[in-house]
Amino acid sequence: MDKTVPPGAAILLDFIRETEVGKSDRASYDVIYGHNEDKLPKPLTAMTYGEVVDAQKSWTKRFKSSAAGGYQFMRATLIDLANAMPSLRGDQLFEPDLQDRLGYKLLLRRGYAEFIVGKIDQVDFGKRLAQEWASFPVLAATQGDKRLVKRGQSYYAGDGLNKALVRPEKVEAVLKRVLEAARQPHEIEDDAAPPAPIPVPRPEPQRKPVRKSGRFWTWLLTAGGTIVTALKELNLVALDWRVQIAILVVIVGFAVYAITSMPAVREALGLK
DSSP: OOTTSOHHHHHHHHHHHHHHHSOOSGGGGGOBGGGOGGGSSSOGGGSBHHHHHHHHHHHHHHHSOOOBTTTTBOHHHHHHHHHHOTTOOTTSBOOHHHHHHHHHHHHHHTTHHHHHTTSSOHHHHHHHHHHHOTTSBOSSOEEOSSSEEOTTSBTTTTSSSOOOOSOHHHHHHHHHHHHHHHTSOOOOSSOSOOOOOOOOOOOOOOOOOGGGOHHHHHHHHHHHHHHHHHHHHSOGGGSOHHHHHHHHHHHHHHHHHHHHTSHHHHHHTTOO
């Protein structure tokens, strides 16, 4: 199936091809009406679009119908599609992917998009499919091409050529699958989880050298000033020298502790 065809439409096109020509494999794209493809000079998929349309001129007389390919395109249908699709060229090979795209175009013409979104119901869409593909049955009694037709009959019943080749219950089951597939969110082509965002590195704060730290000199001068003040105001010089030393050790100890608690000092001293 051509990759441009949506999942729901692909299911329906496979079913149409199997119903119309009796198979859905690669060989189904080479079939012409009445399975007379062995009478052609070369396989249908090896012919160009223009060659197929030219050859179909004689097929109605030879084979009773000009239906060609997996979707049994009539000659008038191919000519009409060529007029409606400027990108379609006569020198393009009538290969499977091209046939799939043309088949999808016919689905759209018959209301596929409206059916998917609920603008037309299953019975209406079923009738439109039966108008495009004679092997499909109508899903409710309706006026056919030649006469009134019952549920399960071909829209073209009574023309002496066509009849429904599949039961209406089967069509309804497939259309249910088509709706389920078409209404699913499209899968992401690459289903891998998206990569986690790369964290933006933050520069570590630059620490000032100890000699440039205001905190270091503040504590150092405070400790020194405290010692001098204590000696002056408390007249510590009159104390026993051992008492003076003890007091000085306590004051200096507090100053050293305060200074060494600074991160820069601890890093400089190799402390953790």
